[in-house]
Amino acid sequence: xxxFSCFSEPxxxxxxxxxxxxxxxxxxxxxxxVTLGDHLRRRRLELQLRQKDVAAKxxxxxxxxxxxxxxxxxxxxxxxxxxxFLGYVPFDCPDDTLGKLALFKKVNGLSCExxxxxxxxxxxxxxxxxxxxxxxxxxxxxxxxxxxxxxxDGRSQRLKAG
Numbered sequence: 001x002x003x004f005s006c007f008s009e010p011x012x013x014x015x016x017x018x019x020x021x022x023x024x025x026x027x028x029x030x031x032x033x034v035t036l037g038d039h040l041r042r043r044r045l046e047l048q049l050r051q052k053d054v055a056a057k058x059x060x061x062x063x064x065x066x067x068x069x070x071x072x073x074x075x076x077x078x079x080x081x082x083x084x085f086l087g088y089v090p091f092d093c094p095d096d097t098l099g100k101l102a103l104f105k106k107v108n109g110l111s112c113e114x115x116x117x118x119x120x121x122x123x124x125x126x127x128x129x130x131x132x133x134x135x136x137x138x139x140x141x142x143x144x145x146x147x148x149x150x151x152x153d154g155r156s157q158r159l160k161a162g
Contacts, residue, residue: 036074037068037071043085043086076109078109111123112124
């Protein structure tokens with residue numbers, strides 16, 4: 001709702017004009033989002049929000065929101081905020097262990113340095129594994145699976161307590 005004041009005569013009080021504000025869904029709008037920006041835009045339109053409203057909720061600029069909706073990938077540190085706004089994780093869960101680790105890193109907005117601290121691993125080694133330059137040995141894959149299991153167990157325990 002937009003409110004405007006109209007001064008018809010300077011000696012009389014202003015008239016208030018209210019115009020209902022409804023965001024129109026553009027024709028040809030993709031019902032099945034493909035990119036993270038598509039998910040963001042669809043959710044914004046479902047909630048009848050403007051880009052500046054979403055930007056305020058995500059603590060970014062309006063132009064940043066526009067860029068994301070038009071194909072730019074957000075920095076990894078913004079992914080958790082975007083997921084919180086969406087209310088769901090818009091990424092498919094891979095079947096392989098390294099894919100799951102990459103998803104964990106992305107969903108939590110972690111750098112390789114921060115992930116390395118959490119896992120007790122060298123960040124360069126993690127980067128090499130996640131980029132596919134080096135395949136971890138079976139023992140390391142087992143440790144990654146154990147880390148992911150314990151992280152999910154810890155998260156579900158926090159959800160039950162909260």
